[in-house]
Amino acid sequence: MTPVPEQKPAAGQQPAGRQPAADARTPKRLPPGGQRGGPPWMGAAMPAEKSMNFGPSAKRLLGRLRPHRLQLAAIxxxxxxxxxxxVVGPKLLGHATDLIFSGVIGRQLPAGTSTEQAAAAARAAGNDNFADMLARMDVVPGVGIDFDALGRVLLLALGLYLVASLLSWWQGWLLNGLVQRTVLRLRAEVQEKLNRLPLPYFDRQPRGELLSRVTNDIDNISQTLSQTLSQLLTSLLTLIGVLAMMFWISPLLALVALVAVPLSVIVTQQIAKRSQRRFMAQWRHTGELNGQIEEAYTGHELVKVFGRQREVQAAFAAKNEELFQASFGAQFISGIIMPAMMFVGNLSYVAIAVVGGLRVASGSMSLGDVQAFIQYSRQFTQPLTQVASMANLLQSGVASAERVFAVLDAEEQTPDRPAPARVTGRVEFSHVSFRYDPDKPLIDDLSLVAEPGHTVAIVGPTGAGKTTLVNLVMRFYELDSGWITLDGVDITSMPRDELRGRIGMVLQDTWLFGGTIRDNIAYGRPGASEEEILAAARATFVDRFVRSLPDGYDTVIDEEGSNVSAGEKQLITIARAFLAEPSLLILDEATSSVDTRTEVLLQRAMAALRSDRTSFVIAHRLSTIRDADLILMMEHGRIVEQGTHEQLLAAQGAYHRLYRSQFTGAVVDDEADEAPRTPSVQGALSS
Known part of the structure; x- marks a missing residue:
């Protein structure tokens, strides 16, 4: 093991594959689990998200339908x-009304006379309005209702309405399939995006908030598109068709009806402007509440142990109240649109009825045309009312789309480059600097070399940067400056999958997925044979407790791993790493949850596992790393001491104090070491 002297590299001297750093583009980092750390009740407050404009977001959402152009054309x-x-239906029904009205009037006129004679007789009698109306009617004096013609018109209207319903059903069926395929593709894109995002992104996002975007928000988008697209399309086409028929029947009444359009637009805009912000707040609070519930659920035992149920309940009640206020405000304000539009529509209806009645009385229009126009006025205001009533759905869906687009637009990790041909396990840190928060230094100008086949133990107080060091080797985070090489090749020039595929990692926080014990072990190397899996289990002493289980290796572990102990879970993760046969091994407190006797056995197993490969071992129990080739003593992101166990003890420095403290008492910091000790402590240290 060769310590690297603290010197700057020569000008132009860089390892293979090294690219210039782009510090300016490095996103701000938070510590691992930055938003997830602490007790469950601490994650309630989050910064508000800035809402995008409604128009661009809606346009981008509708743009996702572009791949289905042919199906859209058919729809x-x-x-x-x-x-x-x-739209033709009301005109036919108006004609039916004219047939009935003409028949009723015709039976009241003397037979054998013409319409002109009957009108002249009415005008001579002083009934000018009736004479004008009679002159415009197709009336046969003395003949009643023509039921044959009336039946044909009604059957034609019935057939048109039936065809319209069938076509509308077909259109809805096609549109629903298009929407669901679009949402299916959106879910797939979000899942692929999550796999390309760097670890710092997840550090900044509470788990429940991210899950809410991936599940609740996408479901809300699906619901919005399904419920609004068909109605929007039908409403717009209905407006065009009805407006054309209204101008055909009476341009004057059409202009009266059009007065409602700008009034409706103004009302809708003013109300929607005030509700959009509340819909964004509604979905933001939904994600925050989901995150809080998820944290409280996963930390339920911790909450019980410390008796913090009231605090959790109070935090939940506060966040739930915020969600209630935002949801109530959004729904109430957007709900005003519907009655406001109905009021505008009723004003238009009254105006049309009055003007139309006067024109019928003056003989300028037939009664059937007025009836048809009133139906058209209702059909004209109905789409406006429907569009207005969908404003809350549209705003809610677009607000969810903004949150999903924020995930899709997040900065991805830097692209991978081709892999090196061979990896032997020589790791070199050269003037590495890194910090999660730019204002809080962590690792500064660190250099070291780990030779192939050697074991490097990293020790030090909590927060010294031990786990961060191995996270940098795994490229979970990108460096601020300096570089790390593997066999002389900068790890930033290697594909992450290739790099991590050659590294076995056992963490203090064990992770098992829902499946059998055999499946969890085999996760380390897909395609491993049954004998190789059993050999890894025997080498790591998993076989000892598995044999006592009723189903053996077929025992199903739930997603939380609650049906096996913490120590057994850790043994399974060690067996997983053993099966992977990595070139580089990282053990982060890998034996913290096992008993002392099993730990001794595991030390032997891991000694065999570490042979012929480079190993980084993070340990708090210093007795487990006595045989390490090199021990690094870290404080505040710096290596303050390095050497073998015997060398560091002989140096009587920080490592010696930390080692002795495990048998005497806790060493809090350097100042405590230098402070005068009580006689009892001094006696303990000198014994």
């Missing part, structure tokens, strides 16, 4: 045909 064609059939 639009079906919608046009359906709306056209339904």
């Amino acid at each position: 639009i064609t079906l919608a046009v045909a359906s709306v056209a059939a339904s």
Whole structure:
């Protein structure tokens, strides 16, 4: 093991594959678990997210439908045909009304006279309005209602409405399939994006908040697109078709009806502007509440142990109240749109009824045309009301889309480069500097070399940077300056999968997935044979407790691993690393959860596991790393001492104090070491 002298590299001297650092683009980091650390009740407050504009977000969301152009064309064609059939219906019903009205009036006129004669007789009698109306009607004096013609018109109207319904059903079926495929692709993109995001991104995001974006927000987008796209398309086409029919029947009444349009737009804009912010707050608070519930659930035992149920309940109640206020405000304000639009529509209806009645009385329009126009006015205001009533769904869906797009737009980890041909395990740190927070130094100008086949133990107080050191080797985080090489090749020039595939890592926090014990061990090397799995289990003493289980290696472990002890879980993770046969081994407090006797046995197993490969061992129990080739004593991100166990004890420095403290008392910091000790402590140290 060769310590590296603290000197700057020569000008232009860089390891193979080294690229210039881009510190300016390095995102701000937080410590691992920065948002997740601490007790569950501490994660309630989060900074508010800045909302994007509604227009660009909605446009981007609709743009995701672009790959389905042909299906969209078919949907639009079906919608046009359906709306056209339904729009012609009122005109036919108006004609039916004219047939009935003409028949009723015709039976009251003397037979054998013409319409002109009947109108002249009415005008001579002083009934000018009736004469004008009669002159515009197709009336046969003395003849009643033509039921044959009336039946044909009604059957035609019934057929048109039936065709419109069938076309609308077909259009809805196609649109629903298109929306679900779009959401399916969106979920896949989010999942792939999560795999490309760097670890610092997840440090900044509470788990429940991220899960809410991936699940709740995408579900809300699906619901919004399913419920609004069809209605929006139908409503817009209905507006166009109805407006054309209204101008055809009476341009004057059409202009009266159009007065409602700008009034409706103004009302909708003013209300929607105030509700959009509340919808963003609603979904933000939903994600925060999910994160809080998830933390409280996973830390339920901790909450019980410390008796903090009231604090958790109070934090939940506060966040739940915030969600209630945001949701109530969003729904209430957007809900005002519907009655406001109904009020505008009723004003338009009254104006059309008054003007239309006057025109019928003056003979300028037929009664059937007025009836058809009133139906069209209802059809005209109904789409406006529907669009307005969908404003809350649209705003809610776009707010969710903004949150999902924020994940898709997050800065990804730097691209990988081709892998080196061979890895033997020589690791070199050259003037490495790193900090999670730019204002808080952690590792500064660190250099060291780990030779192939050697074991490097890293010790030091909590927060000294021990775990950070191995996280940098794994490229979980990118360096601020300096470089780390593996066999002379900068690790930033290696694909992450290739780099991590050659490294076996056993953490203090064990992770097991839902599956059998055999599957969890085999996770270390896909394709391993049954005999290789059993050999790894026997070497790491997993076989000892598995044999006592009713189902043996087929015992199913739940997702939380609650049906096996903490020590047994750690043994399984060690067996997983043993099976992987890595070139570089990282053990981060790998035996912290096992008993003393098993630890002694595991030390032998890991000694065999560490043979012929470079190993980094992080340990708090210094008795477990006595045989390490090199021990690094770290404090405040710096290596303050390095050497073998015997050398460091003989130096009577920081390592000696830390080692002796495990048998006498805790050493808090350097100042405590230098402070005068009580006689009892001094006696303990001198014994």
